[in-house]
Amino acid sequence: MNIFVAGMMMETNSFSAIPCTRDSFVNAMYYRPEHTGPDPEPAAYEQFGYRTFLRLARERGYGAYASLHAFAEPAAPCRQEDYESLRDEILDDLRAAMPVDMVFLMLHGAQMAQGYDDCEGDIIEKVREITGPDIFIGVELDLHGNVTTRMAEASNALVACLLYPHTDFDERGEQLFAIGERFARGEIRTRNHLQRVPMLGLYYTTLPHMMAVNDAVLAAERQDGIHSVSLMHGFAWADHPDVGAAVIVVAESGQGGVPDLARDIGRQFFAARDETRSLRRPVDDILGAIAASPEAGPFVIADVADNAGGGAGADSTFILTRLIERGIKDAALAMIWDPIAVDFAWQAGIGNRLNLRLGGKTGPFAGLPVDGEATVVALADAIEQEDPAGGLMFGIGRAALLRIGGILVAVNSIRQQVYDPVCLTGLGVDLSALRIVVVKSTQHFYERFSTLATGIFYCETPGSLTLDFDAGRYSRLRRPIWPIDADAAPA
Structure with a gap:
C-alpha cells in the first residue's frame, strides 16, 4: 500500500x-x-x-x-x-x-x-x-x-x-x-x-x-x-x-x-468543567501563600494568561510589576518577548547597567511597560528548548538575563512559551537557589517543572488568555455556552 x-x-x-x-x-x-x-x-x-x-x-x-x-x-x-x-x-x-x-x-x-x-x-x-x-x-x-x-x-x-x-x-x-x-x-x-x-x-x-x-x-x-x-x-x-x-x-x-x-x-x-478554572488565583493571593510557607522552594507560578502558545504576546508585566512592588527577592521570570530590550542588553554587555523600558508592547492585555534600571547578567544566542508534545527543538533566539531589583528576568527575541527550565538554566540560573520561578506557559511547562517544584500555582491576570471571558468580545459564538451563560447544559 x-x-x-x-x-x-x-x-x-x-x-x-x-x-x-x-x-x-x-x-x-x-x-x-x-x-x-x-x-x-x-x-x-x-x-x-x-x-x-x-x-x-x-x-x-x-x-x-x-x-x-x-x-x-x-x-x-x-x-x-x-x-x-x-x-x-x-x-x-x-x-x-x-x-x-x-x-x-x-x-x-x-x-x-x-x-x-x-x-x-x-x-x-x-x-x-x-x-x-x-x-x-x-x-x-x-x-x-x-x-x-x-x-x-x-x-x-x-x-x-x-x-x-x-x-x-x-x-x-x-x-x-x-x-x-x-x-x-x-x-x-x-x-x-x-x-x-x-x-x-x-x-x-x-x-x-x-x-x-x-x-x-x-x-x-x-x-x-x-x-x-x-x-x-x-x-x-x-x-x-x-x-x-x-x-x-x-x-x-x-x-x-x-x-x-x-x-x-x-x-x-x-x-469537570470548573476543575481547572478554579485553580487560577490572583497574584497577591499566590505571593501571600508562598510567603507563609515554611518550604524553601522553588515555587513555580504559571503566568497562564500570557502564553505565546495561545496567541498571547508573552510580554505582559502584571506579575513582574507586583514582584517589584512587593520587594520580592530570589525570584526569576521566563520569558518576556521583547526583541528591542534584548538588542539593548547585547549592546550594553554583561555586567553593565542600562535604563530600560521592558514589556507591555503588544497591547492592553500586556499591561504597562516596566521602566527602570536593569543589570545585564548573562547573554546567550544558542538556547533551544524541547517541546514535550513532539520532541521538537525550538530556539528561543537571542536572549538576555536581566536583574531588576531582586528579580532575574529572561528576555528573548523569538516569541514562544516556556516548556523547559533551560530557558533559565541556559543563562546560568540555579533554580534550586530561588524561592519563586515564574513561567509564561499555561500547562506545557508542567512536564519538566513539576519534578523540581515545591509547589505550582496558576496565576490569573488580565492577560490575553484570561478565563474571565467577556461576552462583549464575541459576536459569533453559539449560545448558550458556559461560563458566559449560566443556563448552558449538555444535550
Whole structure:
C-alpha cells in the first residue's frame, strides 16, 4: 500500500495582535522532503509531528509520500494568500502522489485564516475532492481544536491527543494508523460522530476529574465497533460558531448506541468543567501563600494568561510589576518577548547597567511597560528548548538575563512559551537557589517543572488568555455556552 502524509498546525487567536504570515511558518518550522516519495529521506521520520505515520509505513514496507510539515506559533488569523499557498503545496503533492491507499494529515483543529473560519475543514474537503470517496483520510488533531461538521464529514477518522500537556501524539498516531490500515483492507468502514459540549475553558488532564473522564474515554474505546474516542477541549479565544468543546467518536458505520455513548461522555466532560478554572488565583493571593510557607522552594507560578502558545504576546508585566512592588527577592521570570530590550542588553554587555523600558508592547492585555534600571547578567544566542508534545527543538533566539531589583528576568527575541527550565538554566540560573520561578506557559511547562517544584500555582491576570471571558468580545459564538451563560447544559 501507499500512504500520503502532510501536516500544517497553527492555533489561531481571533483577538491576538500578532500577525501570521507565511514567514510565521517558515521561521518556526517548515519542512519539505527533498522528494515526495515513495520513500522520503530519514530526517522526515525522526524530526517532525507526522513521523509516526512515516515510521509505521516504513516498518510495514508501504510506500510513503511525504508533503510539507509546517508549524507556526499561535497568533491572529493567517493572511489569506499565505494560508492558501501552503494548503496548495499539500494538494499539489497529493495529486502527484496519486493513487494512494491512505492519507494522514497532522492538523491542529483551530486554524483560521482571513476568509476561512475552518482551515482544517477546507483542507480535508479539498483532499477528499482529489482522493474520491473511497480512500481513507485520517486526521490527527490537537485536543485544543474547535472541531467542525465539515471536518467530521470529509474525513474517515478524526483522532486527537488525550493528554494536556500533549505527550501522547505518537500513541494516538499509532491508533489512527491502525484504523487506516483496517479501513484500507476493507475490514472496517468508519464514520465520525460529533457531539458538542457547550463550554469554553481549559481542562488539565493531570487533575482528578479530567483523569476520570479520560478513563471513561479509554473504556469506551474497548467496546466493539468503537475505534476511537476523543475529547476536544476547544480553543476558547476564537470567534466563530464552532468554538467550544466536543466529543468525537470514530465508530463502525451503522454502529448502534453511538449518539448515547457520545452524550454520556459529553456530560461527564461538562461535569469537570470548573476543575481547572478554579485553580487560577490572583497574584497577591499566590505571593501571600508562598510567603507563609515554611518550604524553601522553588515555587513555580504559571503566568497562564500570557502564553505565546495561545496567541498571547508573552510580554505582559502584571506579575513582574507586583514582584517589584512587593520587594520580592530570589525570584526569576521566563520569558518576556521583547526583541528591542534584548538588542539593548547585547549592546550594553554583561555586567553593565542600562535604563530600560521592558514589556507591555503588544497591547492592553500586556499591561504597562516596566521602566527602570536593569543589570545585564548573562547573554546567550544558542538556547533551544524541547517541546514535550513532539520532541521538537525550538530556539528561543537571542536572549538576555536581566536583574531588576531582586528579580532575574529572561528576555528573548523569538516569541514562544516556556516548556523547559533551560530557558533559565541556559543563562546560568540555579533554580534550586530561588524561592519563586515564574513561567509564561499555561500547562506545557508542567512536564519538566513539576519534578523540581515545591509547589505550582496558576496565576490569573488580565492577560490575553484570561478565563474571565467577556461576552462583549464575541459576536459569533453559539449560545448558550458556559461560563458566559449560566443556563448552558449538555444535550
